[in-house]
Amino acid sequence: MTKKQTTLIVRLVLFISTAISLYFVPWILVKAWILPLPNTVQEQVNEAISHGFDGMIVYVDQAGQPAEFYAGGWKDRKNQIPADPHSLFKIASISKLYVAVAITKLASAKQLSLDDPLTKYFPELEGRIENAAQIPLKLMVQHRSGIPSYTNHPTFWHNEQENNKNALEFALDLPASFAPDQGYEYSNTNYLLLSRIIEKVSGSSEQQFFKEKILQPLNLKNTFYSLAEVNLADVMSGYYVGVEEDFKTHEHGMLATAEDVGIFLRALNDGSIFDAGEQEIYASIYVYEHGGLVPGYQSLAEYHKDIDTVIVQFINTTDFAGYQWNLSEITINRIVDIIKKNKEKN
Secondary structure, three states: OOHHHHHHHHHHHHHHHHHHHHHHOOHHHHHHHHOOOOOOHHHHHHHHHHOOOOEEEEEEEEOOOOOEEEEEEEEEOOOOEEOOOOOEEEOHHHHHHHHHHHHHHHHHOOOOOOOOEHHHHOHHHEOOEOOHHHOEHHHHHOOOOOOOOHHHOOOHHHHHHHHHHHHHHHHOOEOOOOOOOOOOOOOHHHHHHHHHHHHHHHOOOHHHHHHHHHHOOOOOOOEEOOHHHOOHHHEOOOEEOOOOOOHHHOOOOOEEOHHHHHHHHHHHHHOOOOOOOHHHHHHOOOOOOEEEEEOOEEEEEEEEHHHOEEEEEEEOEEOOOOHHHHHHHHHHHHHHHHHHHHHHHO
16 A cells, blocks of 8 residues: 555545544534634623523623623523623532632641541541542542542432432442542542531531631622522522423522622632632642533633633533533633733734
8 A cells, every 4th residue: 555545544534533523513512613703702692692501691800900791691581581790600619619718728727737638537437438548638629539429429310409418428338439649530529528627627617617718808798608598589590401490499509699709719819818828738739710510500710811811601501411511611712712802902
């Protein structure tokens, strides 16, 4: 076979592989990616709604400029209430940033050590969580503990609201995903246990600790620990593709406005949330931005150092396959590109 023939065959294989891959990719993702970039963030929000999102909120904080708020679609689809950029939203795993800050503050105050093993706080878990005596808190913060996530248990989602009351039970007596510090696996069990450790060590509820150490210093008056603290009318509805139910009444932990999340993220990245010595600890254990996903709600909170800009994106539509999440990532990336393009013009 000649070199030319080999090259032609390789190109043909690559073409077929690409064609097959594209066949299985929803065309809405391709369309969202290749469309010409709009001139404004609001135009991008409107475009995203046309792709099938029910409602959307975007908060933009460019250093030295007033914060910007954008919204599109519905806050409440059934009652035809337009999206409000100041609505409360279920921030899901973005709350892990708050937990990591709390652990940092307790470590700085010598109320715990990041090298403490899990069994120091929960000796009863030895034998029920594999390697519990060899897992330090630092690895739990970093998702390097090997502890399986209770949300991956096949029966957890059968009755998620009820099962969440005893969530830890769904992670016990399972084999470790890997030995401590020998891999990475995102695990909600890590943060469930860290939240309980915060309460054990601080002597107060996690909710109260957050208020005193994070929310009040930053004057965050629109961040709450659960639905029990808020007026349900202030919460954005949440929808799951193919399901008529509004997931607003489901308890999924912390809620906040996009502005409150943005202010927190700015303080996390510029260090103003920390006391002396704390930022160095935090930098050694966790990340500076996060996403969140629960049924009906997906969120992204990002800081872009090159343009010194915080962007928070809330979308109240999710699905089983994850295409809505992929679409949300495409959307926020385009928003970043719009901001960069407009900065270059100015």
